[in-house]
Structures are given as structure tokens and as C-alpha cells.
Amino acid sequence: MAFLELTNLRKQFGSSWAVDTFNLNIDQGEFISFLGPSGCGKTTTLRMVAGFEKPTSGQIVIYGTDVTNAPANKRKIGMVFQSYALFPNMTVAENIQFGLKVAGQSREVMQQRVTEMLELIHLPETAKRYPHQLSGGQQQRVALARALAFEPQVLLLDEPLSALDAKIRVTLRQEIRSIQRKLGITAIYVTHDQEEALSISDRVVVMNKGKAEQIGTPTQIYNTPQTQFVASFVGTLNVLQAKMVDLANKVLAVDDQHVRVEQITIPVNGKPVSMALRPEAITLHRQSANGKTIPPDSNALQGTVEDVNFLGSVVRIRIRLRDQVVNADSFNNPHAELPAYGEAVTLSFPSEACRVIG
Amino acid sequence: MEKKRTSLVAWGALLIGMLYMGIPLVATLIFSVSSKLHSVTAPTPISFSAYATIFNDPKFGAGLWFSLGAGLLTILISTVLLVPLIYWVQLRMPYLRSVIEFMTLLPIVIPAIVLVFGLLGQYRGTFLTNSDSGLYVLLTGSYVIIAFPYTYRPINTAFQAINVKVLTEAAQSLGSGWFTIIVRVILPNVWTGVLNAAFITLAIALGEFTISNALAQNTFSMYLFYMETKIYEPVAFTVVAFILTWFFIVVLQQVTKRPAQRATRERSAQLIGGAIGLPSASESE
Numbered sequence: 001m002a003f004l005e006l007t008n009l010r011k012q013f014g015s016s017w018a019v020d021t022f023n024l025n026i027d028q029g030e031f032i033s034f035l036g037p038s039g040c041g042k043t044t045t046l047r048m049v050a051g052f053e054k055p056t057s058g059q060i061v062i063y064g065t066d067v068t069n070a071p072a073n074k075r076k077i078g079m080v081f082q083s084y085a086l087f088p089n090m091t092v093a094e095n096i097q098f099g100l101k102v103a104g105q106s107r108e109v110m111q112q113r114v115t116e117m118l119e120l121i122h123l124p125e126t127a128k129r130y131p132h133q134l135s136g137g138q139q140q141r142v143a144l145a146r147a148l149a150f151e152p153q154v155l156l157l158d159e160p161l162s163a164l165d166a167k168i169r170v171t172l173r174q175e176i177r178s179i180q181r182k183l184g185i186t187a188i189y190v191t192h193d194q195e196e197a198l199s200i201s202d203r204v205v206v207m208n209k210g211k212a213e214q215i216g217t218p219t220q221i222y223n224t225p226q227t228q229f230v231a232s233f234v235g236t237l238n239v240l241q242a243k244m245v246d247l248a249n250k251v252l253a254v255d256d257q258h259v260r261v262e263q264i265t266i267p268v269n270g271k272p273v274s275m276a277l278r279p280e281a282i283t284l285h286r287q288s289a290n291g292k293t294i295p296p297d298s299n300a301l302q303g304t305v306e307d308v309n310f311l312g313s314v315v316r317i318r319i320r321l322r323d324q325v326v327n328a329d330s331f332n333n334p335h336a337e338l339p340a341y342g343e344a345v346t347l348s349f350p351s352e353a354c355r356v357i358g
Numbered sequence: 359m360e361k362k363r364t365s366l367v368a369w370g371a372l373l374i375g376m377l378y379m380g381i382p383l384v385a386t387l388i389f390s391v392s393s394k395l396h397s398v399t400a401p402t403p404i405s406f407s408a409y410a411t412i413f414n415d416p417k418f419g420a421g422l423w424f425s426l427g428a429g430l431l432t433i434l435i436s437t438v439l440l441v442p443l444i445y446w447v448q449l450r451m452p453y454l455r456s457v458i459e460f461m462t463l464l465p466i467v468i469p470a471i472v473l474v475f476g477l478l479g480q481y482r483g484t485f486l487t488n489s490d491s492g493l494y495v496l497l498t499g500s501y502v503i504i505a506f507p508y509t510y511r512p513i514n515t516a517f518q519a520i521n522v523k524v525l526t527e528a529a530q531s532l533g534s535g536w537f538t539i540i541v542r543v544i545l546p547n548v549w550t551g552v553l554n555a556a557f558i559t560l561a562i563a564l565g566e567f568t569i570s571n572a573l574a575q576n577t578f579s580m581y582l583f584y585m586e587t588k589i590y591e592p593v594a595f596t597v598v599a600f601i602l603t604w605f606f607i608v609v610l611q612q613v614t615k616r617p618a619q620r621a622t623r624e625r626s627a628q629l630i631g632g633a634i635g636l637p638s639a640s641e642s643e
Binding site: 050051052071072073074076077078079081083085086087088089098099102103146147150156 | 520521524525527528529530531532533534535538542543546547
């Protein structure tokens with residue numbers, strides 16, 4: 001039996017379905033991320049688990065107990081909000097112990113727990129401060145401590161890092177994951193940031209228009225996307241229009257150039273198809289004498305450099321074929337010259353790197 | 359040159375306003391310490407006998423305590439009614455806000471005399487009009503109604519300044535019921551608005567005359583009525599009423615200024631710290 005079971009969850013607002021037949025089983029101690037664009041239903045699903053939205057239909061079961069109609073304050077679920085939601089009239093210590101106070105715990109228990117939580121979030125000196133005296137990152141850590149202090153069954157995090165700057169986000173998400181692992185608590189994390197979801201989750205649920213498009217580990221989601229939406233939403237993806245030339249040998253024509261694919265997962269009935277190809281799977285070959293040799297079994301496409309974007313550790317080069325463009329990523333090499341605008345190049349990639357997705 | 363002219367105009371308007379407000383006040387004060395009528399512009403000798411008369415009059419103290427009691431009761435009833443109402447509208451029924459705001463206009467538009475005679479007519483022959491305690495209840499109820507526009511606004515403004523929904527959900531996720539949420543989370547964060555409303559209500563209770571007169575209640579403002587045959591005592595009473603009102607306003611300012619003062623002190627400390635090279639809170643993360 002899974003620790004948290006979401007069965008056929010549906011939520012209707014007016015005439016539209018914000019969440020449509022959502023099914024998910026989560027094991028104890030698992031860290032699950034809901035990933036998707038704005039309006040895909042991830043926060044609505046989270047809020048149904050928290051008890052802030054009543055499902056139109058479906059069931060929510062936590063450790064064998066049906067909590068679908070239970071009020072939020074009876075579910076013992078900790079929640080961390082995007083806006084921190086610390087109580088402005090209380091100190092850090094008072095915020096953290098609030099759940100324990102409501103539960104009627106003794107002063108000694110509360111004091112000990114507050115000390116433990118402050119050590120866990122590495123803010124032992126802030127006990128007597130008020131929320132407005134803390135930075136955003138500190139406030140979010142206190143919010144996390146408050147949500148964990150009363151030992152909830154499940155921890156829910158609704159885009160907790162989106163109000164913070166990029167550098168703090170990276171450190172804090174690692175801290176959140178580390179704390180979750182240490183405590184072994186089941187967690188659901190809502191985010192629209194794919195890097196966040198992929199880097200800290202045991203499994204990722206990619207959502208779109210109220211439905212779960214794919215559920216899998218970060219590696220599965222990224223390397224083997226099951227739908228065009230997942231392929232295009234997660235990571236950068238080239239989606240090229242192609243025509244089947246030789247079904248038996250799995251050869252496609254992309255702008256009159258031939259490409260061999262390894263996998264065709266959808267029926268091909270003579271209509272144009274979409275071929276997905278990750279930018280990092282492409283190797284760029286320049287016409288210079290020092291250019292890399294194209295492996296014999298690789299696909300090769302001829303094109304012209306249209307743009308070069310320096311992204312720090314990665315250089316993204318846009319190449320025009322005939323009618324379509326392809327993005328190729330390579331690691332930044334300070335000793336290598338970047339290709340010039342208009343330069344003729346060859347793109348090579350293995351056949352298993354491309355898939356027909358629609 | 360343009361800026362200097364604007365400044366002169368502004369100062370001139372301020373001066374005229376101050377004279378317009380100040381001259382009658384000063385004249386009232388001078389008259390209240392006059393011993394002879396013809397000495398109003400330069401009272402000789404100065405006499406505080408009018409003040410002594412009113413402070414020694416038992417009706418003055420009785421009226422003051424009566425009005426303070428009615429005022430405090432009005433504050434309690436208004437707070438108990440309005441805080442949950444505004445909270446619930448903010449949380450679940452924001453579409454009702456415009457209806458309530460319309461209702462706050464009614465006590466301003468409808469004269470107090472219409473209100474009180476309407477109440478008397480409605481409850482004629484009942485306990486509310488046939489007994490002293492019933493009339494006291496009518497008086498307090500009337501105060502709650504006429505103070506409604508002035509109690510609703512500051513409390514509503516205080517609610518607008520906090521994220522009611524998120525704070526409520528945070529408290530619910532930690533196991534709180536509605537009572538705990540309102541008492542421990544919401545009320546402390548709208549307390550400034552409640553205090554604002556309280557002091558305004560008190561000022562209304564002390565100064566209100568029409569309803570008190572119609573219900574024949576011995577309120578603070580009715581003392582003026584009892585002294586209609588005197589000369590200096592009503593003026594002295596006016597000065598005392600002014601001083602009391604200003605006292606409440608000063609107390610209100612001090613109480614409600616504290617969070618801003620605290621923020622100003624902290625900001626000053628941050629600026630000083632930054633100037634001498636100490637790290638800020640975000641840098642120390």
C-alpha cells in the first residue's frame with residue numbers, strides 16, 4: 001500500500017477542469033515534484049492534498065486513512081508557501097512552535113523542538129527575531145522549520161523558492177532535499193522550474209492542462225519523454241518536421257536531408273511527423289582542418305550558423321538547415337574559437353538520440 | 359523662482375488655515391478664564407472659577423463616566439461584530455465588500471435624529487423604551503450604528519495590509535481552528551486598525567448630543583445642556599472636551615506609530631551598519 005494515494009482526483013472551476021483524472025501513488029519518504037507551466041493544475045492538486053480545495057471527485061488517502069473530506073487542520077500536513085506566510089506578530093521561535101502550541105504540547109517540549117529545528121535550518125541565533133528582520137532565504141527556512149516542527153505526515157511545498165534570487169534558490173533547494181532525506185518525510189514539491197524538479201526529486205510528475213503527462217524519475221522524464229509536451233517542456237528540445245522515407249530502415253527526410261532514427265513510438269501513416277533531438281546530443285563539425293571527425297554510424301546534417309549564444313558554461317549555436325533551425329549545445333571551451341555567423345557546418349548525432357514523438 | 363512662489367502660497371494657505379482654526383480656539387480659551395464679560399480680549403483678572411465649578415459638579419464626572427462606559431461598550435460590540443465580518447468577507451466573500459461599503463454611507467447620510475426616533479418608534483412599549491437600562495441599550499446600539507463608518511474603515515484598511523488568506527491557510531495547516539486563527543493570528547495583526555477604530559468611537563461617544571438628548575441620557579455632552587443658563591462654564595467645558603479629544607488622538611498616534619518607529623530605527627541601524635562595512639542580513643546567508 002502506498003503512503004499517499006491520489007485516485008481519480010478531479011477539480012472543476014466553473015466550466016473548466018483544473019485537474020482531470022489525476023492518479024498518483026507516493027511511497028513513504030519519497031520526494032515528488034509536480035512540474036508544469038502556469039495553470040496546469042499542479043498547485044490545485046497540492047491544495048486538494050492540503051485540504052484547502054475540495055475535490056469535485058476522487059479520493060485522497062494518507063497511510064490508509066481517507067482524508068478527502070477532512071478539514072485542513074485535521075490532516076497533519078505541513079505546508080510551505082511561496083510567500084513564506086510567517087506570522088508577522090510572532091518571533092521566529094513563536095512561529096516554529098505554533099503548531100506544537102495548538103496541539104497543547106508542554107513548554108519544555110516546545111523549547112526543545114524549537115532548538116532542534118533552528119539547528120536543522122542553521123539559524124540558531126534568530127529565535128527572538130521577527131520575520132521582517134530576516135532575509136527572504138532565512139524566512140523560507142523558518143517557514144520550513146515551522147512546517148516540520150509538529151512532525152507532519154506529509155510535507156507540501158508550493159513553489160517555495162520562486163520569490164528568491166537564483167543563487168539562494170540553488171543552495172536552499174539542496175538544503176530542503178537534505179532535510180527531507182534526513183527526516184525521511186514524504187514530500188510533494190510544486191515548481192515550474194525544471195532544473196529544480198529534476199535535481200532534487202525521486203520522481204517528477206509533468207502536468208499539462210490538469211492532467212499528468214508523464215510520471216517518472218528525472219532521468220526517465222528527460223531522456224525518454226513520452227509525449228511531445230514533456231519533450232518540449234523539459235529541457236531544451238529541437239522538434240523538427242520530417243517525412244518518413246524508408247519505414248523499414250527508419251529513415252526520415254528533414255529538409256531533404258536523411259536521418260536515421262532508432263525509435264518510432266507512434267504509428268506513422270504517411271503524414272509528416274515530429275522528430276525530437278536534444279541540443280546536447282549534437283556535435284558540431286566545422287570545415288576547418290582541426291574539426292572533429294564524424295563517426296561513421298552517426299547522422300549528419302549540413303547547415304549554416306545563424307546565431308551563437310554564450311550562456312556561461314554552455315554555448316548554444318543556432319544552425320539553419322534549409323527551412324528549419326536546430327540548436328546545438330556544447331560545453332564552453334575557452335581555448336576553442338566560436339563558429340562565425342554564416343559559417344557552413346555539419347551536425348552529427350547518433351540515431352538513438354532522436355525520436356519520433358508525434 | 360516657481361518653487362519659491364509655490365512654497366510661499368503653501369505657507370500662506372497653511373497660515374490662513376491655522377488662523378481660521380486657531381483664533382476661535384484661543385478666543386474660547388481666553389473667554390473660559392475670564393471673570394468679567396467686558397474683559398474677553400484681555401481678561402483681568404484671570405479666573406479658573408468656571409473650571410472649578412464644572413470639576414466640582416457631580417453631574418460632570420457622572421456624565422464623563424457614563425459616556426466612557428457607553429463608548430467602551432460600543433467599542434467592544436463594534437470590534438466583536440466587525441473583525442469577524444471583515445475577516446470572512448476578505449477570506450471568502452470579497453464580492454460583498456461593495457455592499458458593506460455602501461452600508462457604511464447610510465449612518466452618514468441619515469441624520470442621527472431620524473435614527474433615534476426610528477428606534478424609539480420601532481421599540482415603543484418594549485423594555486428598550488420603558489426602562490433606564492433599555493434606553494442605555496438603545497443608546498449604545500445607536501452609537502454602534504453611527505460609529506460604523508468610522509470603525510469599519512480603519513479595521514478594513516488593517517486587513518488589506520495583511521495576506522489574510524495565506525496566513526489563515528498557514529495556521530490551518532498547523533492545526534488551528536477558527537477561534538485560534540482569529541485570536542492568535544489575525545487580531546494581533548489588525549490591532550492597529552482596531553485601536554484606531556476604538557479611539558474614534560470614544561470621541562464619538564463623548565461628543566454625541568442628538569441621540570443622548572432624545573433618549574434623555576446623562577452623557578458627557580448633555581452636561582452642556584445643563585449649563586445653558588451659565589456663561590463661562592459651557593465655554594470651559596468646551597475647552598475640557600477639546601483637550602480630552604486631543605488627548606485620545608495623541609495616545610492613538612503614539613500607539614499606532616510604534617511599528618513604523620521600530621522600522622525607522624532598524625532602517626537607520628542598517629544604513630549605519632552598511633556605511634561602516636558590516637554585512638547585511640542577505641549577505642550573511
